[in-house]
Amino acid sequence: MVSSCRDTSCVAVRWKATRLRQRRSRSARWAPRSPRSAATDMAAAPAANEGRSAHGVRAALPFVVLAVAGVAQLSGTSIAVVLGLIFFLIGTAHGAGDEQDGTIRPFGIWQAAAYIVAGLAVAAVFVMLPLAGLTLFLGLSLWHFARSLHGDWLRGWAYAALVIGGSMALRFEETAAVFAAILGFAPPDIWLYGVATIGLAGLALAAAQLLRQPRDPALIVSALAVAFLHPVLAVGTAFLVGHALPLQAEQAERHGCDAVLRAQWITSALALAGTVALALAWNAGFVPLTVVAALAFGMTVPHMLAERLER
Numbered sequence: 001m002v003s004s005c006r007d008t009s010c011v012a013v014r015w016k017a018t019r020l021r022q023r024r025s026r027s028a029r030w031a032p033r034s035p036r037s038a039a040t041d042m043a044a045a046p047a048a049n050e051g052r053s054a055h056g057v058r059a060a061l062p063f064v065v066l067a068v069a070g071v072a073q074l075s076g077t078s079i080a081v082v083l084g085l086i087f088f089l090i091g092t093a094h095g096a097g098d099e100q101d102g103t104i105r106p107f108g109i110w111q112a113a114a115y116i117v118a119g120l121a122v123a124a125v126f127v128m129l130p131l132a133g134l135t136l137f138l139g140l141s142l143w144h145f146a147r148s149l150h151g152d153w154l155r156g157w158a159y160a161a162l163v164i165g166g167s168m169a170l171r172f173e174e175t176a177a178v179f180a181a182i183l184g185f186a187p188p189d190i191w192l193y194g195v196a197t198i199g200l201a202g203l204a205l206a207a208a209q210l211l212r213q214p215r216d217p218a219l220i221v222s223a224l225a226v227a228f229l230h231p232v233l234a235v236g237t238a239f240l241v242g243h244a245l246p247l248q249a250e251q252a253e254r255h256g257c258d259a260v261l262r263a264q265w266i267t268s269a270l271a272l273a274g275t276v277a278l279a280l281a282w283n284a285g286f287v288p289l290t291v292v293a294a295l296a297f298g299m300t301v302p303h304m305l306a307e308r309l310e311r
C-alpha cells in the first residue's frame with residue numbers, strides 16, 4: 001500500500017515535471033521573445049541560426065496570411081467569404097488526428113463514427129434551438145481558443161475575445177447580418193451587444209498585452225483582421241494564425257511532420273469532401289444555410305469537448 005502510494009506520488013511528480021517542461025518550452029516557443037532570450041540565442045550562435053530562421057518564418061507567416069486575406073477582401077465579398085472558409089478548412093487539420101499519450105495516429109473507425117454521431121447530435125440541437133446552439137458554440141470556442149495559446153492568461157483571453165467578439169465590436173452591421181444569415185433570423189439586439197462587449201474586452205486586453213509585449217504577430221494580425229476584414233474572413237484568418245497553425249507546428253515538433261501528415265490526411269480529405277458537397281448542395285438550393293452552419297458547428301464541437309483537460 002505504502003509502496004503503491006509512493007509509486008503514485010512519484011508518477012505524479014514526474015508527470016508534473018514533464019508538464020512544467022512542456023509548458024516552459026511551449027511558452028518559450030510561442031510567446032514573443034524577450035530581448036534577453038534574443039541575446040542568449042546570439043551567444044549560442046551556430047545552433048541558434050537555424051532556430052532563428054525558423055522563428056523568422058513563423059513570425060512572418062501571420063503577415064503573409066493577412067496579406068492574402070487583404071487581397072481577397074479587396075476582390076469582393078464572395079471571394080472574401082470563400083477564402084475565410086478555406087482558412088477554416090485548412091485549420092481543421094490540427095484536430096484531424098488522434099493525439100493521445102505521446103503519439104499521433106489516424107482516428108479509428110469507431111472513434112470516427114462516435115465523433116460523427118456526436119457532431120450530428122450537436123447539429124440537431126442547433127437546428128432546433130439556433131440561438132442557444134450558436135451561443136453555446138461561441139462560448140465553447142472562446143474557452144477553447146483562450147486555452148490553446150499556452151501563454152499567460154492575458155494573451156490567451158485577449159486573443160479569444162478578439163476572435164469571438166472583435167468583428168461584432170468593430171463591424172457591427174456586417175457581423176449582425178452574418179449571424180442573421182446563419183440563424184435564419186436576426187438575433188435580438190441584447191445578444192448582439194453581448195457579443196460586441198466580449199469584443200471590446202478583447203480589444204482592451206489585446207492592447208494591454210501588446211503594451212507588455214509588442215512583438216506578437218498572431219495577436220497583431222488577429223486585431224487587424226477583425227478591424228479590416230469581412231467577419232468570416234477575419235475570424236478564419238485569426239483562427240488560422242493564432243490557433244490552428246501554431247498547434248499544428250507544435251504537433252510537428254512533437255511527432256515529426258510525417259507522423260502528423262499520416263494521422264491527419266484522411267480526416268482532412270473527408271472534411272474537404274464533406275464541405276465541398278455541402279457547399280454544392282447549398283448552392284443548388286437543396287440545403288438551407290442554417291443546416292450547413294449547424295453541421296459545420298456540430299462537427300467542430302466534439303474536438304473541443306474531447307480536449308484533454310491538462311492541455
Ligand SMILES: CC1=C(/C=C/C(C)=C/C=C/C(C)=C/C=O)C(C)(C)CCC1
Nearest residue numbers: 138141144163164167178231232235300
Ligand atoms: C465570431 C464569428 C464567427 C465564429 C466562428 C467561430 C467561433 C469558429 C470556431 C472555430 C473553431 C473552434 C474551430 C476549431 O478548432 C463566424 C461564424 C465565422 C461568423 C462571423 C463571426
